Amino acid sequence: MSYTDLPDRSFWKRCRSRPDFRFGEIWQPAFAIDPGMPVSTAGSCFAQHIGRELRASDAAFVDMEPTPPGMSGATAARFGFGLYSARYGNVYTTAQLLQLAGDAFAARLRPETFFEKDGAWFDGLRPRIEPGGYATRDLLEAARLSHLRKVRQMFENSAVFIFTLGLTERWEDGETGSVFPLFPGAVDGAFARPAHRFHNARVTEVIAELDRFITLVRGHNPELRFLFTVSPVPLVATATGGHVLPATVGAKAVLRTAAGEVQACHKGCDYFPAYEIVTASPFCGDAFEADRRSVKPEVVRRVIRVFLTAQGLTPCCAEPGPDAFDAVCEEILLDAVRR
Amino acid sequence: MKICVFGNSHTACLIEAWRAVRLGGEMDFFVQAGTGPAGMQLADGRIEPESARHRAFLERLGLPVRLDLTHYDALAVVGCGISKFRLTDVLNCCHVLGWPCPNPSDLPVITEPCLRAALSDALAGTTGASLVRRLRAARADVPVFAIPQPAPSERLLKMRCTGGGFRRLIRQGLALHAAEVFRQVARAVCSAEGAVFLPQPDATMTHGILTTGSFSTAATRLVDLKTPHPDQDILHANGAYGAVVLEALQAALRQGGKPCIPR
Numbered sequence: 001m002s003y004t005d006l007p008d009r010s011f012w013k014r015c016r017s018r019p020d021f022r023f024g025e026i027w028q029p030a031f032a033i034d035p036g037m038p039v040s041t042a043g044s045c046f047a048q049h050i051g052r053e054l055r056a057s058d059a060a061f062v063d064m065e066p067t068p069p070g071m072s073g074a075t076a077a078r079f080g081f082g083l084y085s086a087r088y089g090n091v092y093t094t095a096q097l098l099q100l101a102g103d104a105f106a107a108r109l110r111p112e113t114f115f116e117k118d119g120a121w122f123d124g125l126r127p128r129i130e131p132g133g134y135a136t137r138d139l140l141e142a143a144r145l146s147h148l149r150k151v152r153q154m155f156e157n158s159a160v161f162i163f164t165l166g167l168t169e170r171w172e173d174g175e176t177g178s179v180f181p182l183f184p185g186a187v188d189g190a191f192a193r194p195a196h197r198f199h200n201a202r203v204t205e206v207i208a209e210l211d212r213f214i215t216l217v218r219g220h221n222p223e224l225r226f227l228f229t230v231s232p233v234p235l236v237a238t239a240t241g242g243h244v245l246p247a248t249v250g251a252k253a254v255l256r257t258a259a260g261e262v263q264a265c266h267k268g269c270d271y272f273p274a275y276e277i278v279t280a281s282p283f284c285g286d287a288f289e290a291d292r293r294s295v296k297p298e299v300v301r302r303v304i305r306v307f308l309t310a311q312g313l314t315p316c317c318a319e320p321g322p323d324a325f326d327a328v329c330e331e332i333l334l335d336a337v338r339r
Numbered sequence: 340m341k342i343c344v345f346g347n348s349h350t351a352c353l354i355e356a357w358r359a360v361r362l363g364g365e366m367d368f369f370v371q372a373g374t375g376p377a378g379m380q381l382a383d384g385r386i387e388p389e390s391a392r393h394r395a396f397l398e399r400l401g402l403p404v405r406l407d408l409t410h411y412d413a414l415a416v417v418g419c420g421i422s423k424f425r426l427t428d429v430l431n432c433c434h435v436l437g438w439p440c441p442n443p444s445d446l447p448v449i450t451e452p453c454l455r456a457a458l459s460d461a462l463a464g465t466t467g468a469s470l471v472r473r474l475r476a477a478r479a480d481v482p483v484f485a486i487p488q489p490a491p492s493e494r495l496l497k498m499r500c501t502g503g504g505f506r507r508l509i510r511q512g513l514a515l516h517a518a519e520v521f522r523q524v525a526r527a528v529c530s531a532e533g534a535v536f537l538p539q540p541d542a543t544m545t546h547g548i549l550t551t552g553s554f555s556t557a558a559t560r561l562v563d564l565k566t567p568h569p570d571q572d573i574l575h576a577n578g579a580y581g582a583v584v585l586e587a588l589q590a591a592l593r594q595g596g597k598p599c600i601p602r
Contacts, residue, residue, distance in 0.1 A: 064447065065447040066432070066447070067457075068429045068432060068433050068449060068453070068454070068457035069425075069428040069429055069432060069457070069461065070425055070428060070429065070457050070458065070460050070461020070462075070464060071456065071457040071460045071461070072460040072463075072464070075456050075457070075459075075460050078456075079449075079453050079456065130450060130452075130453070131452075132452050134436070134450060135437065135450070136437075139436045139437050139450065142436055142448065143436055143448055143450070146434075146445075146447065146448040147448075149445065150447060
C-alpha cells in the first residue's frame, strides 16, 4: 500500500477542496447499527444529543427507566428521565462508568455516597435525579438498587453501547474509592467530607478503566459492541489550579488517545469523531455559542447528520428549534461554587 | 344564575340530568365527543363551533351553536381528559417507592413527588386544562369549575381486559390514597389555571376509586342523548350521577364560587 492507493479523504488538500471537508467520509463505522438494533447511551452532557437523535431515529433506543406518561420534557429533565438509557445522569469519567457497571452487576449500594439534608436523603452519585430528595434512607436505597437492576438489564440487552468521554478530573472518596460525578461540595455543602479528594486521571488510568469496563460488561454480554466519542465541550473549571484552557486541551487529548487505544485493542469497539468535527473542522468556523463552551445547535446537527448518515439510520423528520433541547449539565454547578 | 358547561361525552349525564330536573337558574352546554371542543372558535368572548359538522352536531342535540360568554355567571369544563386514568397511566408503567405493594414485574421506580409531577403535567396537558385556560382568559370575573370524568364503573371489577390499574390499586389497598393524590394534584393544577376543581362526589364512589354501579349503568351517549352506552362501557355515568354533580356545582356556587385568579 502506498499513498497512491489512498482515497481522497486521506489528503488534507483534497478535503480542503470540498466545502464540507468531505465530512461524509470522516467516519467508516466498524460495525453497523441496523434499524431495530438495541442501542444504549451514557456519557457527559454532550452525549445527550446523540441519545436524543437515536431515540428519534429508527434505531431501537434502550430506555430502561422511561419518562412516566404525561410528564413534560422539562419535568422529565429535572427528574433525570429522557437523558440516557437509564436515570444515571451524566457519566463524565471512565472511573464513573466502570463504577456504575461494577455496582450494577454486584448490586452494590455505596452508602458513603448518600447524604441527608433538611430531613431528605440524596443520592450523591445521581445528584440531579430527585429534586426534593427521598423521604427516607430506605427509599433512597430502594431507588438505587432498582436503578442498578435497570442498568444491569441495559448492559445485558443492548447490542451497542455508546459512551461519550467527558472529563479526566474526578472527585472520589479517599477511604472507599467511590467516584462522584462532580465535586460533592458543588452538589451541596451538606455533602462535602474531608475524605473527598481530587484526582486527575492520566491516560494509562483511563485506558485501564475502559479495558476493565469492557471486560466486565462483556462477561455478561459477550456480543456487546462499544462506540466511543469524546465530548467537545470545554471544562467548566479545573481543580488543578492551572489555567482552564490547557487543562481542557490536556484532558481531551487524554480521552481521545484512550478512546483510540481501546478501539485498537478491543474487537467490536469504534470511535466516532464528534470531537474533531466540532473543534478541529477547518470550515466549521465558530462552533461555539457566546459562552465559548456550548456547541451551537447547527454544529450539533452536523455531527448527528454525519453519525446517522454513516450508519444509514433515518433521522427524525423535524428539525428542532434552537430552544428545543437544552442538555442537562450539572457540571455548571462548579461555577456557582466559585462565585 | 346562568352557567355554561363545556365538555366531551362525559357531559351527557349532566345534560340528561339538567333536562330531567331543571334545577334553579339556566344552563347551556357546548360539547363535542372525543377529547372535547378543543377546536372551538373563541373571539371577543363569543364561542362558535370549529366546523360545520360540529355545528350540525350541536343543532341535532338541540344545543346552542353560538354562545356569548359575557352572559354567564359561571363556566364549567367537564371531562376532556381530566381523569383518574391519567394517574393509572403512570402507575401502569412505574412502581411508587414507599407505597405498600409488591413490584413483581420490576417496573422502574419513582417517588410519590415524581408521580405527582407526572400527573400534574399530564392533567395540565389535557384538553380540559386547555379549555379552562382559554375560558379563564376570556372571562376573568366569573368562577370557572373543572369537573373530572367520572371514575370507571365498579363493574370493571368483574372484567379482565380493561381497568387493570384500578383493580390493582383496590387489591393492594391503595385506592383511597391514590384517589387522594389525584384529588390534590387536580386541585393544584386547576387552581394554577384559575379554576376550582370539583371532585367526584363521595356519594357516587365505591372502593375508594370507582363509580358505584347505580351511577354508571345505562349512561346516555352524547351522540344523540338517547342511545345508552353498551353494557361493557365502564367509562360513562348516567343521569343520576349527573344530578349529583349538578347539585355539587350549584352548592359550590352558593358557597362562594368566587373567580379564582390564576397563579
